Amino acid sequence: MTQRFAGKVALVTGGASGIGRVTALALAKEGAKVTVADVSVEGGEATVKRVADAGGQAIFTKADVTKSSEVEAMVKETVKAFGRLDFALNNAGIDGVRARTADYPEDVWNQVIDINLTGVFLCLKFELPIMVKQKSGVIVNLSSVAGVTGFPGHAAYTASKHGVIGLTKTAAIDYAKVGIRVNAVCPAYTRTPMVTRMLENNPEFEAKLIDRVPLKRLGTAEEIAQAVIYLFSDAAAFITGHSLVLDGGIVAE
Ligand SMILES: NC(=O)c1ccc[n+]([C@@H]2O[C@H](COP(=O)([O-])OP(=O)(O)OC[C@H]3O[C@@H](n4cnc5c(N)ncnc54)[C@H](O)[C@@H]3O)[C@@H](O)[C@H]2O)c1
Numbered sequence: 001m002t003q004r005f006a007g008k009v010a011l012v013t014g015g016a017s018g019i020g021r022v023t024a025l026a027l028a029k030e031g032a033k034v035t036v037a038d039v040s041v042e043g044g045e046a047t048v049k050r051v052a053d054a055g056g057q058a059i060f061t062k063a064d065v066t067k068s069s070e071v072e073a074m075v076k077e078t079v080k081a082f083g084r085l086d087f088a089l090n091n092a093g094i095d096g097v098r099a100r101t102a103d104y105p106e107d108v109w110n111q112v113i114d115i116n117l118t119g120v121f122l123c124l125k126f127e128l129p130i131m132v133k134q135k136s137g138v139i140v141n142l143s144s145v146a147g148v149t150g151f152p153g154h155a156a157y158t159a160s161k162h163g164v165i166g167l168t169k170t171a172a173i174d175y176a177k178v179g180i181r182v183n184a185v186c187p188a189y190t191r192t193p194m195v196t197r198m199l200e201n202n203p204e205f206e207a208k209l210i211d212r213v214p215l216k217r218l219g220t221a222e223e224i225a226q227a228v229i230y231l232f233s234d235a236a237a238f239i240t241g242h243s244l245v246l247d248g249g250i251v252a253e
Contacts, residue, residue, distance in 0.1 A: 003029075003030050003031030004030045004031065004229075004233055005027060005030040005031045005032035005086075005087075005232070005233075006030075006031035006032075007031070008031070008032040008033070008086040008087060009032060009033050009034075009035075009078065009082040009083070009084050009085055009086050009087070010024075010027045010032040010033070010034045010035070010086065010087040010088070010089070010232070011034075011035045011037065011074070011075070011078050011085060011087070011088045011089070011127070012024045012027070012034060012035070012036055012037065012088075012089045012091060013037045013038070013063070013065050013074075013088075013089065013090055013091050013092040013119070013123060014037075014038055014065075014091040014092030014093060014142075015034075015035075015036030015037055015038050015044060015047050015060075015091070016036065016038035016039075016040040016042070016043025016044040016046070016047055017038075017040065017043050017192065017193050017194075018190075018192030018193050018194055018221055019091055019142065019187070019190065019192055019221045019224045019225065020036075020038070020047075020089065020091040020092070021036075021043070021047045021050075021221075022221035022222055022224070022225045023089055023091070023221075023224070023225040023228050023229075024036050024047050024051060024058065025047070025050060025051060025054065025056075025225075026222070026225040026226065026228075026229055027087070027229065027232075028051040028054065028056025028057065028058060029054065029056065030229060032086070032087065033056075033057045033058065033081075033082045034051060034056070034057070034058040034059075035058070035059055035060075035061055035074070035077065035078040035081070035082070036048055036051075036058055036059070036060050036061070037060075037061050037062075037063040037065075037074045037092075038060075038062070038063070038092065039062065039063070039064050039092075041060070041062055044060040044061075044062065045060050047060070048060045059077070059078075059081050061073070061074045061077045061078070065090075065092045065115060065119030065120075065122060065123060066114045066115055066118060066119055066122070067122075068122055068125075071119075071122040071123055071125070071126050072126045074126075075126040075127055075130060079130060084130070084134060085127060085130045085131060085134070085137060086134075086136070086137055086138065086232075087137070087138050087139075087140075087232045088123065088127045088137070088138075088139045088140070089139075089140050089142070089228055090119070090120045090123040090124070090127075090139065090140070090141045090142060091142040092115060092119055092142075093115060093116045093119075093142055093160075093194075094111070094112060094115050094116065094194075095112075095154070095157055095194055095198065096108050096109075096111070096112040096154065096156045096157050098153040098154065099153060099155075100152075100153060101155045104155045104156060108156060109155070109156040112156035112157055112160050113156060113159065113160050113163075115160075116157065116160035116161065116163075116164065117159075117160040117163040117164060117167070120141050120142075120164050120167060121167060124139065124141075124167070124171055124182075127139060128171070128175060128180065131175070131178075131180045132175070132178050132180070135178055135179050136179050136180065137179075137180045137181075138180070138181045138182075138183075138231065138232045138236075139171070139180070139181070139182045139183070140182075140183050140184065140185060140228050140231050140232065141164050141167070141168050141182070141183070141184045141185075142164070142184070142185060142187075143161045143162075143164040143165050143168070143184040143185065143186045143243055144157070144161040144186055144187060144188075145186050145187065145188040145245060145247045145250055145251060146158045146161045146162075147161035147162050147164055147165045147184070147186050147243065148162075148165070148186055148243065148245060148251060149250070149251060161186075164184055165184055165186075165243050168182055168183060168184040168241065168243065169241045172240040172241030172242075173241060176240055176241075181231075181236070181237075181239065181240040182240060182241065183231045183236075183239060183240060183241070183242045183243070183244065184242070184243040184244070185224060185227050185228060185231070185243070185244050185246060186243050186244065186245040186246065186247070187219055187224050187246045187247065188213060188218075188219060188245075188246065188247035188248060188250050189209050189213070189218045189219065190218060190219040190220065190221055190223075190224055190246075191218045191219070191220055191221070192221050195218065206218075212250060213247070213248040213249065213250055214248055214249030214250065214252065214253060215248035215249055216248075217248065219246055219247075219248060223246060224246055227244055227246055231244065
């Protein structure tokens with residue numbers, strides 16, 4: 001099989017689990033060298049091992065996306081190890097708790113906004129200058145279907161994911177002239193550890209979620225990874241500032 005990303009270098013935050021892990025594996029399969037970044041050392045190293053076992057090349061770097069110095073070091077380590085940065089998937093995120101808006105705990109609000117929104121901003125802050133120097137690069141930010149619709153009981157998550165779309169559009173316009181593309185993906189319920197944790201405590205909820213999806217199933221991390229690969233690839237060369245919704249038809253209703 002031809003590898004579309006031979007010689008390319010990719011960085012994936014939140015690469016220790018779920019969508020980040022599966023996308024890191026898909027990128028490596030396409031020939032990219034991958035930096036897996038996460039707060040979870042165990043999970044991040046397990047992803048690196050899976051990449052190596054499949055014949056790919058990856059390194060792990062521990063980075064909390066809310067800490068500017070760690071994000072800066074994560075980007076520096078990537079460039080030190082692999083010489084450049086072609087693709088960045090700003091994917092690290094958390095879901096917060098479920099509470100009506102007025103009851104939403106302030107500390108959880110701050111944590112969700114810090115990781116899901118400020119974390120993406122900090123990644124952009126250190127990834128973009130490298131790409132500007134190269135005069136090339138593609139970034140994909142993780143938003144959500146909750147970035148384009150309301151999500152009852154999830155004020156902070158919804159606000160953070162709407163924020164990611166605004167940030168994506170602005171960065172896309174700011175850097176279009178230098179040949180950098182910035183897009184977002186907006187998955188609906190995708191079977192990952194994040195969603196499995198949510199369903200564990202509430203099994204009837206799974207049937208309810210599936211019922212909300214016109215295609216009558218949850219998404220898979222592989223389906224999100226393939227959309228990210230497409231946005232990174234030259235097949236998407238004219239796409240920037242876009243938010244690609246992968247939701248089994250939810251927003252069409
Ligand atoms: N699973 C879904 O249904 C779904 C739907 C829409 C959007 N998303 C988004 O996709 C992204 C990945 O979610 P997932 O479902 O794979 O979840 P997940 O919980 O399986 O993985 C998230 C990863 O992010 C890491 N992380 C959390 N806080 C971090 C921090 N401060 N710094 C660095 N890493 C951190 C975690 O350790 C974990 O490895 C998230 O941004 C999520 O909001 C998921």
